[in-house]
Amino acid sequence: MIELKNLGKTYTKEVGKKSRPALDAVNLLLKEGECLGLLGHNGAGKTTLIRILLGLVHPSQGKMFFDEKPLVRKARQKIGYMPENQQLAARLTCEENLKLHYSLISGRYLSHDLACKALQEVGLLDHRKKKVSDLSKGMGRRLAWAMANISDPQILVLDEPFSGLDPLGRIELHRWLGEKVKAGKGVLLCTHEIKLALSLCDRVQILRLGKECFQQDLRSKPLSDPAELESYFIHEDQAV
Amino acid sequence: MRPFLLLIALSFRSLLRDKMFLPILVWAGLLILVTTILSDLGISDYGQVVFQIAHFGLHVTGVFVTLIWGSRLICEAKSSGGVEAQLSTAYPRTLWLLATYLGLAVALLSFVVSFLAIWTVWISYQKFTIPSFDAYLAFFLLWFIWLIVGALVFFFGSFARQGVAVFGALCLWLLGMGSSFLSSGVGTGDDKSLVLIVWQKIAPLWNFSGLNASNSVYVGDSLSFWLATPAVLQAVGVICVLIGLAVYFFETKDIH
Numbered sequence: 001m002i003e004l005k006n007l008g009k010t011y012t013k014e015v016g017k018k019s020r021p022a023l024d025a026v027n028l029l030l031k032e033g034e035c036l037g038l039l040g041h042n043g044a045g046k047t048t049l050i051r052i053l054l055g056l057v058h059p060s061q062g063k064m065f066f067d068e069k070p071l072v073r074k075a076r077q078k079i080g081y082m083p084e085n086q087q088l089a090a091r092l093t094c095e096e097n098l099k100l101h102y103s104l105i106s107g108r109y110l111s112h113d114l115a116c117k118a119l120q121e122v123g124l125l126d127h128r129k130k131k132v133s134d135l136s137k138g139m140g141r142r143l144a145w146a147m148a149n150i151s152d153p154q155i156l157v158l159d160e161p162f163s164g165l166d167p168l169g170r171i172e173l174h175r176w177l178g179e180k181v182k183a184g185k186g187v188l189l190c191t192h193e194i195k196l197a198l199s200l201c202d203r204v205q206i207l208r209l210g211k212e213c214f215q216q217d218l219r220s221k222p223l224s225d226p227a228e229l230e231s232y233f234i235h236e237d238q239a240v
Numbered sequence: 241m242r243p244f245l246l247l248i249a250l251s252f253r254s255l256l257r258d259k260m261f262l263p264i265l266v267w268a269g270l271l272i273l274v275t276t277i278l279s280d281l282g283i284s285d286y287g288q289v290v291f292q293i294a295h296f297g298l299h300v301t302g303v304f305v306t307l308i309w310g311s312r313l314i315c316e317a318k319s320s321g322g323v324e325a326q327l328s329t330a331y332p333r334t335l336w337l338l339a340t341y342l343g344l345a346v347a348l349l350s351f352v353v354s355f356l357a358i359w360t361v362w363i364s365y366q367k368f369t370i371p372s373f374d375a376y377l378a379f380f381l382l383w384f385i386w387l388i389v390g391a392l393v394f395f396f397g398s399f400a401r402q403g404v405a406v407f408g409a410l411c412l413w414l415l416g417m418g419s420s421f422l423s424s425g426v427g428t429g430d431d432k433s434l435v436l437i438v439w440q441k442i443a444p445l446w447n448f449s450g451l452n453a454s455n456s457v458y459v460g461d462s463l464s465f466w467l468a469t470p471a472v473l474q475a476v477g478v479i480c481v482l483i484g485l486a487v488y489f490f491e492t493k494d495i496h
Contacts, residue, residue, distance in 0.1 A: 057496055058494055085321060089317070101325070101329060
């Protein structure tokens with residue numbers, strides 16, 4: 001469904017600093033009905049990869065495909081994105097953020113009833129008139145979750161989706177992701193949480209210093225010990 | 241068109257929530273205080289003094305409000321990630337920038353209209369002999385100065401951080417207001433360096449004193465739309481160029 005080939009990004013060199021590619025010849029394949037876990041330490045290049053995929057950052061090299069055709073702006077409307085932090089319009093209410101997001105994706109207005117329904121699904125109905133700046137971190141995550149799902153996208157790109165959620169929210173999001181994968185959606189899950197990735201993902205791919213260092217299909221070759229993945233994640237000398 | 245209009249409306253609404261009318265109320269309060277003091281002193285050109293104080297105050301207040309609002313709409317939205325979430329929808333960056341700028345323009349228009357409403361009530365109450373149409377036009381022309389300042393913030397904000405955008409816009413506004421004074425000063429000397437010659441060519445293009453018409457209201461050169469048209473057209477041209485450049489940088493730069 002989504003294929004990234006030889007993707008690279010080098011940010012403009014700052015004076016006195018040696019430039020290093022944030023992303024170096026990374027390949028990625030996300031199929032329908034599959035959850036792909038993208039793991040890596042801080043600064044590994046996960047967020048850069050997501051931003052390139054979403055068209056926020058221009059790649060230095062590589063090609064991107066959606067349904068075997070070059071990824072164009074129109075196709076990006078089929079991607080739902082849940083950003084890492086509370087990256088929403090702070091002075092707008094939950095309902096306004098949701099309506100604006102829907103309108104930017106689809107070009108149509110979101111009715112009050114549908115907005116309320118979407119907010120109810122993530123437990124934010126009572127807070128719909130609250131400004132984002134007045135929300136707690138967990139509530140902000142729930143709103144971002146509603147926004148990622150509002151247009152029923154084919155692909156979900158989630159950057160640290162569980163961070164800041166309370167235990168109930170984590171269970172609900174976990175269950176919801178499982179249902180989405182079963183319904184044939186493709187899910188790209190960026191996370192530091194290895195156990196969570198193992199419980200949700202069909203495949204995992206690890207980035208280190210902008211390079212792909214490990215990937216495994218967990219359906220055909222389940223990991224006997226989660227610590228094995230942890231070792232790839234942490235120890236440089238064990239990386240492939 | 242719908243998302244474009246919604247972006248304008250929500251940009252305006254987010255600025256409205258910044259308690260935008262507070263500076264106007266503060267300034268109106270100060271105006272009442274100053275006029276009360278001046279009436280006690282028995283100054284002859286009472287009406288002119290009140291008008292010029294109001295005009296100057298609104299001009300400067302509006303510029304600072306524009307700097308704050310403009311930088312919030314583009315720089316703060318970039319740094320806090322609001323832009324990232326909105327542009328991840330694949331909405332064209334150019335349209336996003338234009339709609340946000342128009343949201344700022346509407347907010348500034350409502351700012352000047354609110355002030356004029358307070359002004360009308362105040363002069364009706366005080367029964368001043370102020371040439372009302374000229375005064376209203378002079379106040380309205382300030383809107384174009386603010387639009388230029390807003391375009392400057394958007395231009396700098398499209399590639400730089402908030403501090404740079406505000407400082408750059410502030411400096412260029414000051415240069416634009418003092419352009420005629422500076423060019424008349426440098427033109428009189430015998431020693432004309434290349435910089436001065438270039439400056440004399442550029443100065444008329446970056447001269448916004450035509451929009452600052454507070455003196456015209458009382459000097460006797462009655463203001464009219466026709467007299468103000470060249471200055472307005474120049475402002476529109478400058479705004480188009482600045483927003484065009486902002487769009488170019490916003491399209492080509494990474495958002496992170």
